[in-house]
Amino acid sequence: MATPSVTKQGNEFFRVNGNYLIDPESKPDDLLVDALCFLEGAAEIVSDAAEDVGGARGRTLWGALYLIEMALGASRAASSRFNEVATVVRS
Numbered sequence: 001m002a003t004p005s006v007t008k009q010g011n012e013f014f015r016v017n018g019n020y021l022i023d024p025e026s027k028p029d030d031l032l033v034d035a036l037c038f039l040e041g042a043a044e045i046v047s048d049a050a051e052d053v054g055g056a057r058g059r060t061l062w063g064a065l066y067l068i069e070m071a072l073g074a075s076r077a078a079s080s081r082f083n084e085v086a087t088v089v090r091s
Contacts, residue, residue, distance in 0.1 A: 032078055046061050
C-alpha cells in the first residue's frame with residue numbers, strides 16, 4: 001500500500017516502481033484525466049483477475065469491477081462537464 005508524502009516536486013499520490021507526483025499548480029480537469037486513466041487500468045486488472053479466479057472470489061472481483069465502472073462513469077460525466085464549462089467560459 002502506498003504512503004502519501006510531500007516532496008519538493010509536489011504531493012506524492014502513490015508509488016509503484018515509479019512515482020506519480022501531483023504538481024501544486026495542476027488544474028482539476030487534468031487531474032481528472034489522470035484519475036480516469038488510473039480507473040481504466042484498475043478496471044482491466046480487476047476484470048482479468050475476476051475471469052481467472054471464478055467462484056465466490058470471482059464474484060467479489062466482479063462487484064469491485066462494477067464499482068470501478070460506476071466511478072469511471074461519474075468521472076467521465078465530471079470531465080464532460082468540465083469541458084462544457086471551459087467552452088462556455090472561453091466563448
